Amino acid sequence: MRKAKLLIAVAALALLGSGGVAQAGRAYIGTFTQWGGAHGEGIYLVDIDDATGAASNPRVVGRVKSPAWIAFSPDHRFLYANGEIQDYGGDRAGSVSAFAVDAASGSLKPLNTVSSGAAGPAYIEIDRTGKFALVANYSGGSFAVVRINPDGSLGEIADQVKPEGPLNPAEASDTQPGQFAGSDHSGSHGHMIGMDPSGKYVIGDDAGRDQIFVWTLDAGGKLHQVSVTKSLPGSAPRHFAFSPDGRTLYQLQEQDSRLQAYDFKDGVLTARGASIFTLPDGYQGSNTTSELLINKSGTRLYAANRTQDSIATIAAGKTVTRIANTHTGGDNPRSLALHPSGRFLYSLNQTAHNVVTFRIGPKGVPVPTGAVMALGSPAVMVFLPK
Secondary structure (H helix, E strand, O other): OHHHHHHHHHHHHHOEOHHHOEEEEEEEEEEOOOOOOOOOOOEEEEEEEOOOOOEEEEEEEEOOOOEEEEEEOOOOOEEEEEEOOOOHHHOOOOEEEEEEEOOOOOOEEEEEEEEOOOOOEEEEEEOOOOOEEEEEEOOOOEEEEEEEOOOOOEEEEEEEEOOOOOOOOOOOOOOOOOOOOOOOOOOOOEEEEEEOOOOOOEEEEEOOOOEEEEEEEOOOOOEEEEEEEEOOOOOOEEEEEEOOOOOEEEEEEOOOOEEEEEEEEOOEEEEOOOOEEOOOOOOOOOOEEEEEEEOOOOOEEEEEEEOOOEEEEEEOOOOOEEEEEEEOOOOOEEEEEEOOOOOEEEEEEOOOOEEEEEEEOHHHOEEEEEEEEEOOOEEEEEEOOO
16 A cells, blocks of 8 residues: 555656646747747747646747748657748748657657748648648748658648739728728738648638638649639638538638638538627727637637737637637737647737737636746747647
């Protein structure tokens, strides 16, 4: 009995991190290292407390320029980061970097870095086969498919789509009074690219020409257009999220701070009802949205508002209804992240240089826990599996 108690005590002590807090999880955070006011140093590894959700102990594990978005391979053996820069290799292009993940320590081993095909990549996702990196180039106005080699390193660009067509105004007709934050509509701007839940389709948001593309991806890495949906001119579709069954796509629009639900069938989007405002009723003034998340049950959406600095909680389903706005605890939430348990949400406040932890409370509304971690120019957060 004494031996059993001793073993239990030893095990409990092994779970304790600094300050007597049980460290049960870890996450990577990508940061901005360039542009005015950037204070990040690359990719950080942080500890996540399982009981409180608090993030702590940030340490740099990947030295790369402005990893504004990061994504795991399907088996979590590799991590990929886009470098949101405009001068890779002496060309007007951004970069994509590959790292091998040490599951025990969380350290990252650099494999290689290649061109993203165009300037300023803002988003990266890995396809379901783990053979291709899907990249949205914001400044360069394209969507690229980069091959992934069997050893996890990156190969050549397999395909690149560069949309063309008429230009739209910098502001949408339904934007709120006092909005002076016009989106860049001087050309195409790839802001997000990702797959639907079935893995059959690839969707791309062009925030510069206000259009949403749907493609299929063949075994050779070529994108084949299935449909293109025009959003309201000037609205700037930025990020989307799918319902778990894949039948609904929720589209967050950057410039007019609105969310539009679409029915999704056979690669075609059909608008369902009117769009809804992500800001509090009666809000006047500037704002642009950034991130959109959906919980595992598909019942709640979370949209980040920048300048107004809030997280909009939205009830999802046949209709969408904004039910609350919660202050982010800092300026300019570049993105949001949901803890794998679904119990916590994080706001990565880019110009406040902090990561704020929220507990998901009654009705699915985030409630501040009081846990704040200082970190220079945070951009994106992904969790290591336990």
